[in-house]
Amino acid sequence: MEKVHTECKGKIRAIHDTLDILSGKWKIAIIGSLGFGTRRFMELQREVEGIGAKMLSKELRELEINDLVKRTVLDTKPVTVEYQLTEYGKTLQDIIDEMMKWGENHRKRIMSESPKEAELI
Amino acid sequence: MEKVHTECKGKIRAIHDTLDILSGKWKIAIIGSLGFGTRRFMELQREVEGIGAKMLSKELRELEINDLVKRTVLDTKPVTVEYQLTEYGKTLQDIIDEMMKWGENHRKRIMSESPKEAELI
DNA sequence: CAGCATCCCTTAAGATACTG
DNA sequence: CAGTATCTTAAGGGATGCTG
Numbered sequence: 001m002e003k004v005h006t007e008c009k010g011k012i013r014a015i016h017d018t019l020d021i022l023s024g025k026w027k028i029a030i031i032g033s034l035g036f037g038t039r040r041f042m043e044l045q046r047e048v049e050g051i052g053a054k055m056l057s058k059e060l061r062e063l064e065i066n067d068l069v070k071r072t073v074l075d076t077k078p079v080t081v082e083y084q085l086t087e088y089g090k091t092l093q094d095i096i097d098e099m100m101k102w103g104e105n106h107r108k109r110i111m112s113e114s115p116k117e118a119e120l121i
Numbered sequence: 122m123e124k125v126h127t128e129c130k131g132k133i134r135a136i137h138d139t140l141d142i143l144s145g146k147w148k149i150a151i152i153g154s155l156g157f158g159t160r161r162f163m164e165l166q167r168e169v170e171g172i173g174a175k176m177l178s179k180e181l182r183e184l185e186i187n188d189l190v191k192r193t194v195l196d197t198k199p200v201t202v203e204y205q206l207t208e209y210g211k212t213l214q215d216i217i218d219e220m221m222k223w224g225e226n227h228r229k230r231i232m233s234e235s236p237k238e239a240e241l242i
Numbered sequence: 243c244a245g246c247a248t249c250c251c252t253t254a255a256g257a258t259a260c261t262g
Numbered sequence: 263c264a265g266t267a268t269c270t271t272a273a274g275g276g277a278t279g280c281t282g
Contacts, residue, residue, distance in 0.1 A: 041245075054245085080243070080244085081243080
């Protein structure tokens with residue numbers, strides 16, 4: 001019984017490790033977006049609805065620090081910047097996929113329960 | 122090109138739906154803990170390290186509202202309360218599992234990079 | 243275009259003390 | 263045991279304006 005408890009704590013801790021890396025309101029959505037391919041700053045901002053430039057750049061920087069996202073400055077004028085997942089960042093894809101699946105299913109569930117309210121979301 | 126963009130947004134939105142439900146610093150860890158079985162309030166507090174009673178009860182209430190967790194008051198004295206995942210709550214297990222896997226792997230990665238720092242975590 | 247600086251406000255969340 | 267109530271602080275995050 002004691003051992004079971006101990007093992008659970010390790011698992012819970014692993015979840016926390018992941019959560020720490022992905023903390024913030026937007027990181028997972030950003031990674032999800034980059035999962036579809038390379039994106040520029042503005043493209044990300046359009047795709048991740050509701051995010052402001054400040055948050056976007058901050059979250060991107062943190063993701064870059066953790067080696068999940070690669071930032072490439074292109075020598076154009078005006079300057080263009082591309083973001084893409086690193087190989088390590090791509091290892092998050094399974095989590096993202098599960099979240100997308102769940103979210104899509106959840107929306108269906110809500111809609112079948114109370115279609116009226118769901119439309120408002 | 123336009124269609125692709127539109128489809129991505131739907132996916133990103135699905136991620137957001139999921140994230141909204143799982144928002145908060147502790148919900149995912151709580152669900153992870155309950156994934157191992159029924160837990161009482163105090164057991165949860167011990168297992169989800171660092172969480173305070175206030176946050177725990179608040180997060181549990183929100184999870185209950187979203188039909189992810191079931192709360193059962195046992196008629197003992199002093200009162201005992203049990204928490205467990207609902208059937209719907211169990212559908213989050215795939216996400217949780219992926220997060221555990223990733224977190225465990227990430228810890229290994231960090232350790233092999235800089236063992237000294239990793240010990241401090 | 244990409245992003246930083248600044249200001250400002252709301253929310254999250256910790257600490258502490260108390261109750262049925 | 264299983265919470266609630268209250269207070270306080272730290273952080274998150276939005277809006278706006280500016281720059282290379």
